[in-house]
Amino acid sequence: MEQPDECFDALQFAVDLDISEKKFSNTDEKVYISKSLINQANGSSYIELASTKVTCAIYGPRETSSTSDESYSKCLLETSIKFSPFARSHRIDPRLIQYDNDEDCEESELCSRLEEALLPCILLHKYPKSQIDIIIDIIEDDGQHLLSAIILSATVALIDACIELYDTVVAKSLKKNNSLFTLCYMPNLAQVSCLFFDGETTLKELDDLTDEAVKQCQLLHKAICKVVINDLKSAVVLNRKAI
Amino acid sequence: MASSIIDPSIQKQLVVPGTILTNDTSNFMRGHGTYSDTTRNHLKASIAGVVNKVDRLLCVEPIENTRYLGEVGHVVIGRVLKVDQSRWVVDIQSRLDAYLPLASVNLPGGENRRRIEDDERNMRQYLKEGDLFSAEIQQIYQDGTLALQTRNLRYGKLGEGILVHVRSSLVKRTKNHFHSLPCGASVIRGCNGSIWICPPASTSSDTNSVDTGGYVKNIESVSIDVRKTIVRLSNCIRILNQLGLQIFDTSIMDIYELSSDYEIDDLIQPKIIQTISKHLQQQKGIINGGGEVSGGNGVDPYSHHMKEE
Numbered sequence: 001m002e003q004p005d006e007c008f009d010a011l012q013f014a015v016d017l018d019i020s021e022k023k024f025s026n027t028d029e030k031v032y033i034s035k036s037l038i039n040q041a042n043g044s045s046y047i048e049l050a051s052t053k054v055t056c057a058i059y060g061p062r063e064t065s066s067t068s069d070e071s072y073s074k075c076l077l078e079t080s081i082k083f084s085p086f087a088r089s090h091r092i093d094p095r096l097i098q099y100d101n102d103e104d105c106e107e108s109e110l111c112s113r114l115e116e117a118l119l120p121c122i123l124l125h126k127y128p129k130s131q132i133d134i135i136i137d138i139i140e141d142d143g144q145h146l147l148s149a150i151i152l153s154a155t156v157a158l159i160d161a162c163i164e165l166y167d168t169v170v171a172k173s174l175k176k177n178n179s180l181f182t183l184c185y186m187p188n189l190a191q192v193s194c195l196f197f198d199g200e201t202t203l204k205e206l207d208d209l210t211d212e213a214v215k216q217c218q219l220l221h222k223a224i225c226k227v228v229i230n231d232l233k234s235a236v237v238l239n240r241k242a243i
Numbered sequence: 244m245a246s247s248i249i250d251p252s253i254q255k256q257l258v259v260p261g262t263i264l265t266n267d268t269s270n271f272m273r274g275h276g277t278y279s280d281t282t283r284n285h286l287k288a289s290i291a292g293v294v295n296k297v298d299r300l301l302c303v304e305p306i307e308n309t310r311y312l313g314e315v316g317h318v319v320i321g322r323v324l325k326v327d328q329s330r331w332v333v334d335i336q337s338r339l340d341a342y343l344p345l346a347s348v349n350l351p352g353g354e355n356r357r358r359i360e361d362d363e364r365n366m367r368q369y370l371k372e373g374d375l376f377s378a379e380i381q382q383i384y385q386d387g388t389l390a391l392q393t394r395n396l397r398y399g400k401l402g403e404g405i406l407v408h409v410r411s412s413l414v415k416r417t418k419n420h421f422h423s424l425p426c427g428a429s430v431i432r433g434c435n436g437s438i439w440i441c442p443p444a445s446t447s448s449d450t451n452s453v454d455t456g457g458y459v460k461n462i463e464s465v466s467i468d469v470r471k472t473i474v475r476l477s478n479c480i481r482i483l484n485q486l487g488l489q490i491f492d493t494s495i496m497d498i499y500e501l502s503s504d505y506e507i508d509d510l511i512q513p514k515i516i517q518t519i520s521k522h523l524q525q526q527k528g529i530i531n532g533g534g535e536v537s538g539g540n541g542v543d544p545y546s547h548h549m550k551e552e
Contacts (some may be wrong), residue, residue: 043312061310063340072386111308123278130338159260162305164289166278167261186289188261189280213269225259228291232257235306236293238487 031220033152033227035160041135043161047153049145055137056153058161063173075127077119079111081136081150088141099229110150113196117151117184120193122162132163146181147196148173152220159228168228169193170220172213175203183213187221246361258288264301275300303510310416311337311435313389317380318398318420320406320433321391323370324541331370335376335435336408339388343370347381347392349399375401377431377439397421401431403465404441405477409484411436415491422492426499427472431495432490440476444467471507475499486520 029050038044041057064071083092083106112133122132134154138146151171158165167186174181179199185192192214197206253264262284265271273279276290292305310427313319313335323334324340331343348369354376367419370376377398378391393399414432422430422445431439442465465473483490501519502510509515 003375004422061338063338085510129388159291162290162292162310164278165260166287166289168259186261188263228259229257231304232291232293238259 006067031223033156033179033224035156035227035231041157041160041161043157043163045153045156045160047149047156049149049152050143051140052145052149053139054146054149054153055139056150056157057130057135057137058154058163059135059158060132060161061127061163062133064129064131066131071129071131073123073128074124076131077115077122077124077134078131079114079134079136081107081110081114081138083107083138083141086140087138110147113147113194116155117169117194118154118158121155121166121169122158123166124220126164132158144175144180145173147171149183152224153186156224156228167191168221168224170217170224172216172220174209174213174216176201176209181206181209181213183217185214185221185228186216247449253294253301254296257292258294258303259291260289262288264288270299270396272300272547274300274350276305277301302311307410307412311335313337313341313380313435314385315380315382317416318377318431319380319389319391319435320375320401320431320437320439321435323374323376326366326371329366331366333391335389335433336411336437337435339386339387341380341389341391343376343378343391343393347390347394349394349396371401373485375406375439377401377433401439402441404439405473407477407484409436409480409482409490410487413484413487413490413492414438415489417491422495423497424476424492424496426476426496427469428476430476430481430492430495438480438490440473440480442473462502467551475502475507475510476508481509482516482519485516497526501526528541537540 021095030048032048033045034047035043035045037046037055038057041059043058044056045051061075064076066076074222085092086092118134134157136150136153136223138150148171149213151169155165155169167188169184169186171182171184174183177199179197179201181199182196183192184194195210201209258264264277265287268279268284268286270305271286273286274295276288276292277286278289279286286301290305291305292303293301295304311319319335321335321341321343323331324334325332325345327342329345331345333341335341341443345362345366351367364410376393378393379395379398381390381392382387411434414436415436416434420432420434422432424430427443429441429443431441433439476495476499479495479502480490482498482502483494488494498519501522505515505519510519
């Protein structure tokens, strides 16, 4: 499959980290990050992780229609995730997908996981009486990287929308023996914002998975920073500010 | 892994959220776009942008600020979203909707007319949902909501014309935002990025507005020449927006004169916009000590105007 030109192997940034050949790492995983694609949205991004492709659009902060008490002190987050019918090898019938009320629905589960991952990272108290709408479109899902691609695309789109964040959040999914492990990490604060595990494993393996995921998150973080700073540089030139 | 600390000369550095700006929180004050991490005694960036250090104030400014931040005294153009009890809720393309209280508008019959109960019931006769009007920001509440007022006869409901949306940071803040351009049209530059272009104000409508308080707008038919001027002006303003130049009466007229060589509908083509940009650089390059013709030399041809202010 052809990759876009700016794909790079995340391991190439491992200049000051102690990286050795590991059982879990897969050096064929390519990453592509791009932002500011959708003009109508306040912020947008497109992420490719291996063969998972996800696009994110952010609208806001804008006036909230909610009248709950907590909306007066902080910002509300509304997430909406949608699968394209061609995202997986079996066609997903859009008419069968239920929103909101269906508990079995994978989309609403992804939404709640995304909220759990992002809420600790946004400065919500800076945007009272407002809400941020995050709309995610899944173009292709390879089974492993979906949740991490969703969280990454939301982070890059939030940065594009100039919404204040505590840190650049990165997420990494690891697959081992049919169990899926996703870690959402804030590198500069050295904090884990959330961790999802589906499957069966021993405690020691869980520790190893966590360490491995943290190291790979740091690499991804460098990749995101590189893309964001490059975009800032070209925006500076475009806006004719003398730097 | 070492946190991304940037070097002490942080002025004008590009940062991402989470970058440490300084370890010395006692000496520096926190500005926009930063937050203080009290557990580690750091000052960190919360948005992606360029660091601006002014004496002891550290702030991070976004390169393209997408949302309008209101200040008292700004002229804005808004659209009515809702008619509430004794106030209108207005969309001014900002984070929150603004309010226009009934007490802040001119009622028909003169400015000092006593307000009666019927005024509240007749609010829709002045402004209803979907109407555009110009106003001034009267005050800002604590949560950031803006309160507007149209007490001056210049403000009020807008009639026929074209509304152009541009980046709010490009609208130059000047003493006067209402311009009567020599090419035969009037322009209202709203600080929130909404620019209104309309036929020139004739003398007869002035006497109208004294009596009706800006309620009734002139809706006689507009001639084809004036329409062409207005459309050409709207395309010129879009060109200024695309090139990232400050929008004020002189810059609009400069682009208007440069655009006279082209057809109105050609002005949206990228090649022609490039050509106009080059001509503009050549024109203004003499004042700036000669700039290159290429687009990205980092010099704003109108920057000398800003220094005069």
